[in-house]
Amino acid sequence: MEFGIGATAACGACLLSNPMDVLKTRMQLQGELRARGHYTVVYKNVFHAAYAVVKADGILGLQKGLVPALWYQVVMNGIRFGLYRRVLNSGVISKADGSVSALGCVVAGAGVGIIGGFLGSPMYLIKIHLQSQAADSIAVGHQHKHQGFLAALYGICRKEGVRGLWRGSSTSIPRVGMGSASQLFTYSKSKDWLDHYGVYPRDSWQSTLFGAMTSGVVIAACMSPFDVIATRMYNQGLDSHGRGMLYNNIFDCFLKIYRSEGLRGFYKGWSAIYLRVGPHSFLNLILWDYLTRLHKKYKKNDSEGTTS
Incomplete structure (x- = not known):
């Protein structure tokens, strides 16, 4: 049930955050391996990017790659949140007062993120391919020309075999590991801090909002370089x-970006990452908390009913 709760919460958030994910992908691919001032700027900022996409591809252009994005959430966050809840419930990283160990939170968050990210890598691959596809006037990066999710799945398997679906998966380890660790650590510790100082109870929506938006800043700062490399x-x-x-591998990609685009290259699309991660984290985490409490309440009522 923990896996189902995590997947449901993530998909609910993904429906609203996917447009920002599309913009993030486009901005990260813009000016690939070219120094600043030596390429045409198609997307000036996240708001201009949204306008350009709607103008060229229509309003539905903001939801490109939604199907694989939802499946990625099912696999990645279903596993990630499900395993993390199991770890929390086991008490391995919890203290006597109910708060969580900082080190344990980081290790557990990174571990479950890496597992979920690797298994969900095929969906992430297709998501990126579809999100980058655009009208010629605003196209950036390589254009794969897939005709949809199933066509992409079939085409990749036909040309590269099943192993081709995990192409680029090595980048999911540092990307998702860093993102998951920073999110779950910042989120959990923020709620502990608010509860400890009597600002908001640990289970309140205000605590969830503060924790999610705080973790969004940390995620965007820590994960952006790895996210650009993955894209x-x-x-x-x-x-x-x-x-x-x-690129030959993740290290070759890092060096080439640094040499041609400098440190700024690793933070392309940073604003879109935060505008996606903040709301997505809030919706994802508040749904996760709500569904978890609902499940516990149901189990408690069911247990009491069985006993009586």
Whole structure:
């Protein structure tokens, strides 16, 4: 049930946050491996990016890649939140007063994130491919020209085999590990702090909102470089031998971005990441908390009914 609760909460949040994910992907691919001032700026900022996408592709252009994005949430966050709840319930990282161990929270958050991210990698790959597809006037990065989710799934398997669905998955380990650890650590410790100082109870929606928005800033700052690398690695085209046309591996990608785009290259789309992560985290975490409490209440009532 913990896995179902995590997946449901993540999908609910994804429906509203996917447009910002599309904009983030486009901004991260803009000016790929080109120095600032040596490429055409298609997306000036996140708001201009939204306007450009709607103008060229229509309002539905903001929801490109929604199907694989939802499936990715089912796999990745279903596993991530499900396993993390199991860890919390086991008491392994909890203290006597109900708060969580900082180190235990980081390790558990990173661990469950890496597992979920790796297993959900095929969905993330297709999501990036579909989100980057755009009208010629606003296209950035490699254009894969898939005709939809199932066509992409079939096409990749036909050309590259099942292993091709995990192309770029090495980038999911640092990306999701860093993102998951920073989110769950900041979220859990923020709620502990608010509860400890009597600002808001640990289970209140105000505490969830503060924790989610705080964790959003930390996630955007910590995860952005890894997110840019993941987007580039997943989206790059392949040569006739099935090798990446731009990057050989995650380290090669890092060096090439740094040498051609500088440190700023790792923070392309930062504003879109935060505007996606903040609301997404809030909706995701508040739904997760609510569904978890609802499930506990149901189990308690069911147990009492059985006893009587």
